[in-house]
Amino acid sequence: MYFIGIDIGTTSVKLIAADEQGNVAKSVSKEYAIHFPQPLWSEQNPEDWWQQTLIGLKELLEGLNKNEVKAISFSGQMHGLVVLDENDKVIRPAILWNDQRTEKQCKYLNEVIGQTVIAEWTGNLALTGFTAPKVLWLKENEPENFAKIHKIMLPKDYVAYKMTGVFATDMSDASGTLYLDVEKRTWSKPMLELLGIAEGQLPKLYESYEAIGPIKVEVTKELGLNEQVSVVIGGGDQAVAAVGGGVIRTEACSLSLGTSGVVFAATDHFFVDEKNSLHSFCHANGKFHLMGVTLAAAASLKWWVEEVNKSEDFDGLLSEAKEAVIDDHVFYLPYIMGERTPHNDPSCRGTFIGMNMTHQRKHLTRAVLEGVAFSLRDTFEIIKSMGINTPVVSINGGGAKSKLWCEIIANVLNVKVVKLNTNEGPAYGAAILAAVGYGQFTSVEAACDSFIKVTDSIEPDQAHVEQYNQKYEKFRAIYPATKELFKILTAK
Numbered sequence: 053m054y055f056i057g058i059d060i061g062t063t064s065v066k067l068i069a070a071d072e073q074g075n076v077a078k079s080v081s082k083e084y085a086i087h088f089p090q091p092l093w094s095e096q097n098p099e100d101w102w103q104q105t106l107i108g109l110k111e112l113l114e115g116l117n118k119n120e121v122k123a124i125s126f127s128g129q130m131h132g133l134v135v136l137d138e139n140d141k142v143i144r145p146a147i148l149w150n151d152q153r154t155e156k157q158c159k160y161l162n163e164v165i166g167q168t169v170i171a172e173w174t175g176n177l178a179l180t181g182f183t184a185p186k187v188l189w190l191k192e193n194e195p196e197n198f199a200k201i202h203k204i205m206l207p208k209d210y211v212a213y214k215m216t217g218v219f220a221t222d223m224s225d226a227s228g229t230l231y232l233d234v235e236k237r238t239w240s241k242p243m244l245e246l247l248g249i250a251e252g253q254l255p256k257l258y259e260s261y262e263a264i265g266p267i268k269v270e271v272t273k274e275l276g277l278n279e280q281v282s283v284v285i286g287g288g289d290q291a292v293a294a295v296g297g298g299v300i301r302t303e304a305c306s307l308s309l310g311t312s313g314v315v316f317a318a319t320d321h322f323f324v325d326e327k328n329s330l331h332s333f334c335h336a337n338g339k340f341h342l343m344g345v346t347l348a349a350a351a352s353l354k355w356w357v358e359e360v361n362k363s364e365d366f367d368g369l370l371s372e373a374k375e376a377v378i379d380d381h382v383f384y385l386p387y388i389m390g391e392r393t394p395h396n397d398p399s400c401r402g403t404f405i406g407m408n409m410t411h412q413r414k415h416l417t418r419a420v421l422e423g424v425a426f427s428l429r430d431t432f433e434i435i436k437s438m439g440i441n442t443p444v445v446s447i448n449g450g451g452a453k454s455k456l457w458c459e460i461i462a463n464v465l466n467v468k469v470v471k472l473n474t475n476e477g478p479a480y481g482a483a484i485l486a487a488v489g490y491g492q493f494t495s496v497e498a499a500c501d502s503f504i505k506v507t508d509s510i511e512p513d514q515a516h517v518e519q520y521n522q523k524y525e526k527f528r529a530i531y532p533a534t535k536e537l538f539k540i541l542t543a544k
Contacts, residue, residue: 054121055490056112057482059289060101060128060208062086062148062311067108068476069116070483072492074503076474078116082108087145092152092390092398095145098134101207102214109275118276123263124215125486126286127293127478128208130228133186136203143197146207147186149228150312150347152390152398154185157192161185161230165246167328173243175227175234177328180390180398181347184230187247204253208286212264215271216283220264221255224291227333232257234334235322260287260295260336261488261496284489287336289478290314290343296481297446297472298504300337300497305435305442307461307469308477309451313349313386313424315431317342317440329394329434336485337496342440344393344431349424350451352386352402356420361413372414373421374456378516380523381406382415384423385530393431395531399542405530421457422520425464426527432465444468446506448477455510463516464524471508 054077059066064083068076084100113121131149136142147153161170161178170177178185183206191198205213206229209221226232226239231247231254233240239251258264263282266272272279286292290308294316299306301318308314322340324332335341348355357366387395388402404416445467451457452475462469474480484499493499 053492054116055483055486055492056121056124057476057479057484057486058105058124058126058211059292059477059479059482060105060126060211061289061478062129062150065101065104065108066476066479067105067112068479068483069112069121070480070503072487076476076480078112079476079479080108080112086148094148094151096148098142098146098207098210101211105211106274113275119278121277121281123282123284123486123490124267125284125482125489126208126212127289127482128206128211128225128286130206130225130288130290131181131183132207133183133190134205134207134210135190135197135201136205137200138202140203143200144194149181150389151186152180154180154189155398157185157188160188170230171324171328173240174230174232175322175324175332176230177396178230179392179396181392182228182230184243184247187249191248201249201253203255204249205255209255212283212285215267216265217268218264219255220258220285222258222260222285222287222336223334224260224287224336226257228288228331234332234340237334258285259338260285260291261338261485263489282490284486286482286485288333290316291333291336291341292481292485293448293478294318294341294481295336295484295496295500296474296477296479297448298500299446300335300500303440303442305440305444306446306448307428308449309349309447309457310449310477311349311351313346313428315344315428315435317435317442319440323438325434325438330431336481342435342438344434346386346424346427346431347389347392348386348402349428350449352384352388352420352424353451355388356417369413369417370454370456373417376414376418378519378523379411379415380519380526381408382411382419383527383530384416384419386420386423386427391427394434397535397538400531400535400538401541403530403534421460422464422523423527425461426524428461429464429524442467444470446470446472448472448475458510462510462512464520466512466517468512469510470506473505473507
């Protein structure tokens, strides 16, 4: 048997086929473009997701027994606004999670309506990445497009809709819209009224492991699949990545080093931190989780290597950085796309600070790795302050391939970092959800226990832990000192 996981990522769709023991039989990745029509805007064509998914599926299925494919499920980049008209045509390009155009709308929601009120309705405050502020932006800036809206969905749900014809979403992905009442796991009526949208324009809510129906006949014919293949809705990429990392029991914690960086802690019950600095979302196992995000994790390293150094030699620059000692004078703030946790500030910017004539490229490369780790520690400290303590963190995402980065994170967080038998991330989590939705397992927990094994671990070096504790305190002082300057620099 094969269970297929499809991750609709920011830069590519990744597809894997896992067998009934959880072994990855094959994986495929297909890229698509991101468009930046204005500074701080980020958009994609939803049809690109679908077309590249079809191409990827055809390639994935080559050499596999197609009759053994039992179920397909999804993971997807969160928060993206996809709007369709009455003929199911995409009205405008999707506005993505890392788009920062909605600062005005967020201020309206948090300051005029009130952060406390918004949190009561949804469990979270308004952030520029979330979907609700995008809906308001569309209403205010493109009223002709807003008037055409017949369906509103999220990125992975568009692909699921094209595949099945079923208008569906799941609790974990819906949590990031800011119009789901997360605690009650239902659409927030007062929030929908404020946005000027109707519940009929929104998809039906499912748990991430629930099947929504079979594949459309014309799609099965194009792919050569059995018409009985079940489609399981899946979830938001971070919740599904956590499933792929076995982070499904209370106080289990994972760290994702993808385009963005995420600290994710599973909980059995819904609760929020005092300042709403963290996201309080539904988990893909039917429970809840807390999550903090730094917007540019691996994106920072990619920018540094490819854009600044005009290189593709990631290994070479990382090898250089390994030779650099821990230097408490040079720092990097990873805010090249603004920042979410804990600052919620789209105006802040990436910054190198503290260099002198002795510093070389290796020191700056290491500072990039450390800056991302410090930003993730900001989230980790909030989670710890809420009484959630974990001495072990599982790590995933493209950045996790760097042993040096994993060592830095172990020392900055003072935790044992573990790697698992797969680094497929959200795509693997989606395959697990497909297996659960098909009925191969009775629960997400049972599937994770069967599929996921620890393969490597990195213990913190206490001498480096102490050095990083001191450097982190200096890092924490930089943003407050530069906050007003960032506002001046970004003022129109």
